[in-house]
Amino acid sequence: MRKLITSESVTEGHPDKVCDQISDAILDECLKQDKNSRVACECVTTTGLVLVVGEISTDAYAPIEQIARNTIKEIGYDDPKLGFDYQNVAVLTSLIEQSPDIAQGVDDSQDYKSTNDKYDKIGAGDQGMVFGYADDETEEYLPLSVVYAQKLSKRLTEVRKEKILDYLRPDGKSQVTVEYDDDILKRVDSIVISTQHSEDVSLDQIKKDIKKEVIDYVIEEKYIDDNTKIYINPTGKFVIGGPKGDSGLTGRKIVVDAYGGYSKTGGGAFSGKDATKVDRSGAYMARYAAKNMVAAGLCKKCEIGVSYAIGVAKPLSIYVDSFGSGKYDDEKLTEIVKEVFDFRPQAIIDKLDLQRPIFKKTAAYGHFGRDDSDFTWEKLDQVEELKKK
Numbered sequence: 001m002r003k004l005i006t007s008e009s010v011t012e013g014h015p016d017k018v019c020d021q022i023s024d025a026i027l028d029e030c031l032k033q034d035k036n037s038r039v040a041c042e043c044v045t046t047t048g049l050v051l052v053v054g055e056i057s058t059d060a061y062a063p064i065e066q067i068a069r070n071t072i073k074e075i076g077y078d079d080p081k082l083g084f085d086y087q088n089v090a091v092l093t094s095l096i097e098q099s100p101d102i103a104q105g106v107d108d109s110q111d112y113k114s115t116n117d118k119y120d121k122i123g124a125g126d127q128g129m130v131f132g133y134a135d136d137e138t139e140e141y142l143p144l145s146v147v148y149a150q151k152l153s154k155r156l157t158e159v160r161k162e163k164i165l166d167y168l169r170p171d172g173k174s175q176v177t178v179e180y181d182d183d184i185l186k187r188v189d190s191i192v193i194s195t196q197h198s199e200d201v202s203l204d205q206i207k208k209d210i211k212k213e214v215i216d217y218v219i220e221e222k223y224i225d226d227n228t229k230i231y232i233n234p235t236g237k238f239v240i241g242g243p244k245g246d247s248g249l250t251g252r253k254i255v256v257d258a259y260g261g262y263s264k265t266g267g268g269a270f271s272g273k274d275a276t277k278v279d280r281s282g283a284y285m286a287r288y289a290a291k292n293m294v295a296a297g298l299c300k301k302c303e304i305g306v307s308y309a310i311g312v313a314k315p316l317s318i319y320v321d322s323f324g325s326g327k328y329d330d331e332k333l334t335e336i337v338k339e340v341f342d343f344r345p346q347a348i349i350d351k352l353d354l355q356r357p358i359f360k361k362t363a364a365y366g367h368f369g370r371d372d373s374d375f376t377w378e379k380l381d382q383v384e385e386l387k388k389k
Helices: 015-033 064-075 100-107 110-115 144-161 203-218 278-295 330-340 345-352 383-387
Strands: 002-010 038-046 049-057 090-096 128-135 168-181 184-197 229-232 301-308 317-321
Touching: 002 144, 015 038, 015 049, 015 064, 049 064, 064 090, 128 278, 144 168, 144 184, 144 203, 184 203, 203 229, 278 301, 278 330, 278 345, 278 383, 317 330, 330 383
Parallel strands: 049 090, 184 229
Antiparallel strands: 002 168, 038 049, 128 301, 168 184, 301 317
16 A cells, blocks of 8 residues: 655754754753753744743753843854844743742652652653654664655755855755555655745755755655655745744644654653653653664564653553564563663653753754764663563
């Protein structure tokens, strides 16, 4: 059976990603000074404005306005002609401390009162469900459409910042559709790239340059054929972009951040949240477990779902779906995951070392499949243990 799967990504200059990066830059600054910082920080942006809101409890001093301006400058909004730039944007804040009603459950969970286990002390920062996914389709243990979409967006930024294509501007998007036949990867069916640009460049020049410097650079020839459809700036013009062209909001790109629609997505976003928020840490742990399960040969595809109750350390539920690809049935695979991986928030924090200021760089080009030692949830250090099962 023929099947088409599509994934998308956006560049760091996309309005939503501007907000994600500001939120995570604030988190990083808090963690740099106080590893026990409790941060739930969100941004909204539009023409000439960044509004930072949320709850932060920390002993750190985080200069919110300067962090926001520095982040905007690093992204590339450094010219008033863009309609949004780091020098002229207004930065407003509305921040309070974490609610004591939430804090009491996080700091002293119900489980700890009966077990006195240190990993039972920290309760989940909220209720909710998270998902982790991995498969053996690529070396990143992700579907090809996800990998290519992320790499195309990242390459758009590289050719802009390295001035290979100096007429490009920070905002951009990519989308890749891959064809399968009976779940066997066949080809790339279509590629869509939209990139902000200066007004003095022709569409023909953009199409030629993006094909050569971005698409041909990223996409392997073996997946391209005469029927592959390529759309570059299909509206014909993309001069007005970033927060000038559309408002942005932290956490609005949860599918882009995760698995590109190939797997389920949890109920909460990642950026701007410290690791007591299981929306983030639980999702990272689920990816870590799923990737190690696939790498160990226990299944070719692995989706792990985990649910939590606020103020409770132990997950309410954990399940594994191997989509029929498992060495054992899913019930047995679930037992193995529960045995090898500890999904309590403090155990996740310790295992993945999540009290470090590493999060700003997660806020663009996907949280998974990245070759970076700080992305500890991408490690394959449980493979040998799993092979014994």
